[in-house]
Amino acid sequence: MNVALSAVLIFILLIPPLSLYLSYSFGRFPKSGPKFTLLEGLMASAVFSLLVHAAAVLFISKEIRFDILALISGGDLKSFDTKISNTAFKSLLTGFAFYNLVLLLSCIVLGRGLRWLVIRYSLHSRYELFRLYNRWYYYFNGYKPEGEDFDIIFVDALVRVQEGTMIYSGFLVDFDCEGEVLNQIYLKNVIKRDFKKQETGEDGSQRMINEPGEQKNIEGHSLCILYENIINLNIHFVSYPDEESELEELTTQVSENPDQLKLFS
Known part of the structure; x- marks a missing residue:
């Protein structure tokens, strides 16, 4: 198993959900972030990331090669060339990059939109759940x-x-x-x-x-x-x-x- 390759792939998948939180909370005088241990933070990020990607997958009509994703994340690339050609891999890699870019931008826009609504209706000053500032x-x-x-x-x-x-x-x-x-x-x-x-x-x-x-x-x-x-x-x-x-x-x-x-x- 290639640990470095798996870590890079997991990090890429975690970026869009984290951008949603950061774009929502970004501003002057922000409140302190949630106090998690490293393990708790990784678990919370993983669950949140799973929900975001699951919701995004619902809007994709094309076939998603989860087998290739699992093969790369597992690091066992011995049978990789028998499952997919270079041309097909290039197309899948381009699609994967475009998917993450669109999801990243969507999460940023969604985060800022949620922040605007919370400020517009003064929810942040009435409910602790929506508190934005310290x-x-x-x-x-x-x-x-x-x-x-x-x-x-x-x-x-x-x-x-x-x-x-x-x-x-x-x-x-x-x-x-x-x-x-x-x-x-x-x-x-x-x-x-x-x-x-x-x-x-x-x-x-x-x-x-x-x-x-x-x-x-x-x-x-x-x-x-x-x-x-x-x-x-x-x-x-x-x-x-x-x-x-x-x-x-x-x-x-x-x-x-x-x-x-x-x-x-």
């Missing part, structure tokens, strides 16, 4: 049971830095994930404050009290904060007022005093 995506995009609309996200992040513990506050503009793991967040219009304020006692000694320090604006377009340095996050889903004048007033209030955010959140 949980941070749903958290930061406001997929809440109460279903409230919002315009922007304001974040207070308690961050561990070299100087101690700081509070960074700003508008969330982006975030980066690897599977279900959050790597970093990006904030805009950021201010920072000491988590605890230093105060001089009556005896002249310095001590820390449980009050935030004076806020300081951070210059720059956006600030990247590594999630490994974040102790906790406080998130506000903010809706803009309908009137433009109120919106300008709202922006001024946030930049001057983020604690007033509760007035319009």
Whole structure:
């Protein structure tokens, strides 16, 4: 038995079904893939591949030489030349390649079509079976049971830095994930404050009290904060007022005093 030849043939047969899964799940902020052992993954792929190829065979009207396929996969090629000529083998090989190409493209189109339907009818946010994105995506995009609309996200992040513990506050503009793991967040219009304020006692000694320090604006377009340095996050889903004048007033209030955010959140 030719193990290498059999492995190549099996790999070719597994490509179209795997492309269906990958085309369906491909996108930004994807959820983690199923956690299988190597043996479980091979078994699941083999069963799924069998179903896909069985369905595809139903649409083929020409005769399929399963005996030749079994002969090649078995690696016993001693009687190969008595069963099929070079011309016939060339025709079968071309047909096999064309079959896999058509099936590959069909699986990719089907996968993207299923993904579009799941997104179109919001099935991914209602049913765990159809979930497409990681949980941070749903958290930061406001997929809440109460279903409230919002315009922007304001974040207070308690961050561990070299100087101690700081509070960074700003508008969330982006975030980066690897599977279900959050790597970093990006904030805009950021201010920072000491988590605890230093105060001089009556005896002249310095001590820390449980009050935030004076806020300081951070210059720059956006600030990247590594999630490994974040102790906790406080998130506000903010809706803009309908009137433009109120919106300008709202922006001024946030930049001057983020604690007033509760007035319009």
